[in-house]
Amino acid sequence: MKNKTNILAVVLALPLCLTACDKNGEGEISTSTSSSSSSSSSSNSSSSSVESSSDIPADSSQPSENNFPESFTGYLGETLYGADASEHYGRKVIFDDFTYLRWAAPFFDNTLKTPDLIDWDTYDMPKYDDIIKQKNPNWFLVKPGDVLENGLVVKSVYCSFEDVNYFDDEKGTFIETIMQIDSEVFFENTLTLRGVLYCTPEDDLYITNGDLFFFADSTVNSNIPVINEGSRADEFGLLRCVFSDAAFISDGIYYRVGNLDSVSVDLSGIIKRGGICEVNITLDNIKLRNHDGVANGSFADIVSVEKIQN
Secondary structure (H helix, E strand, O other), X not given: OOOOOOOOOEEEOOOOOOOOOOXXXXXXXXXXXXXXXXXXXXXXXXXXXXXXXXXXXXXXOXXXXXXXXXXXXXXXXXXXXXXXXXXXXXXXXXXXXXXXXXEXXXXXXXXXOOOOOOEOOOOEOHHHOOOOOEEOOOOEEEOOOOEOOOOOEEEXXXXXXXXXXXXXXXXXXXXXXXXXXXXXXXXXXXXXXXXXXXXXXXXXXXXXXXXXXXXXXXXXXXXXXXXXXOOOOOEEXXXXXXXXXXXXXXXXXXXXXXXXXXXXXXXXOOOOOOOEEEEEEEEEEEEEEEEOOXXXXXXXXXXXXXXXXX
């Protein structure tokens, strides 16, 4: 049963499959990762394993008390040095001069296209229960001033790494490792994408009546930048968002693009509360964010939007 508006954005590193919200329909926005490994340092902090540094006994559940390692291996095999970090917090370091991105893989589905995508009693998506996790994402490093292939200019970035433990299901033991925890990137310039625009019909936790969400279709757009969404460095998963009357599964992160009552462009004739439609949209002031595996999302301003008539 669909109870009330709810959204849970779940990053799936399949084959394990997480439901999009609890069966009582309690609304929330959060993210988690289901994969061969899961973090024991925080219930929400699954994040990205960069490079395992040492094995520890299976009954250990906390990182060692040693200082942050002098060096560790990054996503691209490069050596990173803790001394180069802009900030230090015990076992956590923050870099403000780079982060990692990848291009979204061609995967996208939603209830506008596939009405029976989701089982509304369980919030499962049976069609995709057996999808295996994707391996070997093509990460690339970006710094302020870099220009992407799609014309976006990197304005500012930051990322953090933490010395944590996670439980490796395959090995059956806790592994002490360096993981990427947070990451953000701000862009200049506009980006035009095709996808699905959805408008929420009512207030709920973290959602206001009329909030607008845009889901880019990576099967027709090859230029969608994706930030680390909480998977390990050598794999990535699928993002699932479930509302009370619409559901989405894709590679990448949705864009929150304002509210119907305050957005600067005229959306009359395009979408109304509770509406869902396919559009071509131009976005500006794009921000990609992952913070500790919680409330992953992208934010942008709408410059223009055209409804696609099917």
